[in-house]
Amino acid sequence: MTSESSKKHPTPTRRISESTIHRLSVYYRQLAILESEGYHTVSSKELAKREKLTPAQVRKDLSFFGSFGTRGLGYPTTELKQKIANILGIDKLWHVALVGAGNIGSALASYKEFAKQGFELNSIFDNDQRKIGSNHKGITISDIGTLPEALKKHHIEIVVIAVPASNAQKIADICVATGIKAILNFAPINLKVPSDVVLRTVNMSMEMEYLSFYLCNRHNIDVPGKG
Amino acid sequence: MTSESSKKHPTPTRRISESTIHRLSVYYRQLAILESEGYHTVSSKELAKREKLTPAQVRKDLSFFGSFGTRGLGYPTTELKQKIANILGIDKLWHVALVGAGNIGSALASYKEFAKQGFELNSIFDNDQRKIGSNHKGITISDIGTLPEALKKHHIEIVVIAVPASNAQKIADICVATGIKAILNFAPINLKVPSDVVLRTVNMSMEMEYLSFYLCNRHNIDVPGKG
DNA sequence: TTTTAGTTGTGAATGAATTCACAGGAAAAA
């Protein structure tokens, strides 16, 4: 009997693995495809087949969040898609800010998929005087000095960091101090943030190194995740 | 007794987890930092502390590939860094081609880190007549029609796909048919490749969705990977 | 109505990854 179980909260603290969360994203995309193909229901078997997973995995993942299916029939496509959107929180609008309007930052600012998923990028920051004040896809690039006040003013919940590695920690610290709880980092560095802030780092060099490792070792090592 | 064990190959087939490979990349970066800070040796304890891992994890990861340390002393910084570079295959030059010279493709073509790690991007392909023949960072953009012959001519081992999702499978198929064994994909789609081809997909929307999930569920769910 | 086929949801079993715990060895201090 933990202190947690004495609370009347409807959903007690459970542990959901990172893999399960990523698979929810995968199911969401596949459900959109199934929906467009006209399927009203889909079985765990079919969903699993399309994503090279096991039906049990699909059912177990979903069961962590509730009972969405009908025995003998499967899951209602549109409803399940909506349920997953709700679980992932992509049925609402998120306010996103981008720091660093360089090569990768500019690409991200032009990325349409984000907006489609409800991630509204409406603030861009840089410290380069030549960029500050200029317009990028309809968004004016602001001075990095205004970051704290702007994060609050625009109710930013998620910050994307796309500055050189040497400046990334400094930006992260400002975000944390301003109350940001979610950061997506593209700088190849291990940022330090408090445990109540979620940080995801996309490190493309590490992905390349994984490929390189596989090419070198595929004959003597059984590498997972291939295929 | 498998057919493998009858070969005289020094390293029989073992299973190395994806996490272990990623951590090798992480150790490599941290060793470079330790080296620059003047450390000649480093203990699993120190390495673990800097990456928020356990010392046992560090030792176990390294032990899959050999015994690199000295009891009572630790690991020799420079030597271990070199050993890991060799395991990951980043002590050699890899020939990389990029398909899709759009927003993200252009950013990747300008990315200096790749070259530093031995990933030489020397071919770019597109199907847009306005882009073909133009120069990007000293590399002429080639017609996508010439992809198969160019991959062979330039001994390309790794292909980076940065085209719209609708065209990505087509490009992957051409690469596979030409004998490519490693693909880094940026299109948000589940590409199908044979089991002897290693595919890594960087899906930024999924990373955003992970952040969104965390923001919605951090009070009732114990989400891993935060901190 | 009864039977048959199909599918979920979930405890139990299995498998994989991580951590523990300590023998074995190296260096430094006594």
Added chain:
DNA sequence: TTTTTCCTGTGAATTCATTCACAACTAAAA
């Protein structure tokens, strides 16, 4: 030389994730 301190390498134990297997239920056919 002997003792103490420190740290690796690794089997065993543990924790975590996946898969199995089946009761419970639905819909459709007989």
